[in-house]
Amino acid sequence: MGRYTRLRRIRTMDPRQDHEKIFVLLTRYEFPWDYLQGVSTAFLRDYGVPRISRLLDRTQEFERAGQKRYDDTLLFAHEMVRDGLDSPRGRATARHLNRIHGRYRIPNEDYLYVLATTVVGPKRWIDRYGWRPLSWQETESLALVGRRLGTMMGITGMPADYAGFERLLDSYEREMFAPDPANRRVAAATLRVMAAWYPRPLRPLAVRFTLALLDEPLLAALGFEPQPAWLRTAAHRVLRARAVLVRLMPARPGWWAYRHRPRSYPFGWTLDDLGPHWAHGRPTEPLADETSPLEKR
Secondary structure, three states: OOOOHHHHHHOOOOHHHHHHHHHHHHHHHHOHHHHHHHHHHHHHHHOOOHHHHHHHHHHOHHHHHHHHHHHHHHHHHHHHHHOOOOOHHHHHHHHHHHHHHOOOOOOHHHHHHHHHHHHHHHHHHHHHHOOOOOOHHHHHHHHHHHHHHHHHOOOOOOOOOHHHHHHHHHHHHHHHOOOOHHHHHHHHHHHHHHHOOOOHHHHHHHHHHHHHOOOHHHHHHHOOOOOOHHHHHHHHHHHHHHHHHHHHOOOOOOOOOOOOOOOOOOOOOOHHHOOOHHHHHOOOOOOOOOOOHHHHO
């Protein structure tokens, strides 16, 4: 398989009908590492909004079980699309996710913003540091998968396309980014999780490298100082060099789809393992397009 074979295939597909197939090709074959980096950056953007970070700070999820919270977030996305968003597994995952969030009073606009970060974050990362930029088919597949996920979560007012998600994210950040002690506490807890992936002597450098990739409005909202210009330049060049090397490598073969290996579940996981343990004591509600058991009677 040539390096651009999948891209040529993707360019023949219609995102309106094939967005889930394109999403799988994008996240499991073409850009698995870059997609995860984009999502990780999206986590940090969420913390620039005091209303969001205060809620996360109160739950203490990142302080008590930061690695599990990180893994669970990625695994929820994996479980929803593994057999298709509208498969029994995808729907069960959405109901479980809604059960967790149902405990909190979260404004719809915050849901919209967090959803937008998961659509826009990977696109911006891949276009900057991936081995090639995303095609328009891949870009719109991110938005359409995000829209379907949002519908299953009961989110309203979602943009129709990627450009709409990007405008929503930028306008929300201009209005809502602000320094707050909770922002820094939750961001620091997340950075500790990320640093723990590296040998102890390298952890301070790993944190500084991550901060060097963040834009100044986000750093200000999180309460961190910008890194020196030489480090920002070095971080950018390291990732661009990686992109060149990846471009020269063979394409990932069809039998070797990327599969996330979460540190929290070395022996595997089930849907019931995901999320805080208290969530299992809450009843699940039908999705917006499902009929409740009482209505069926």
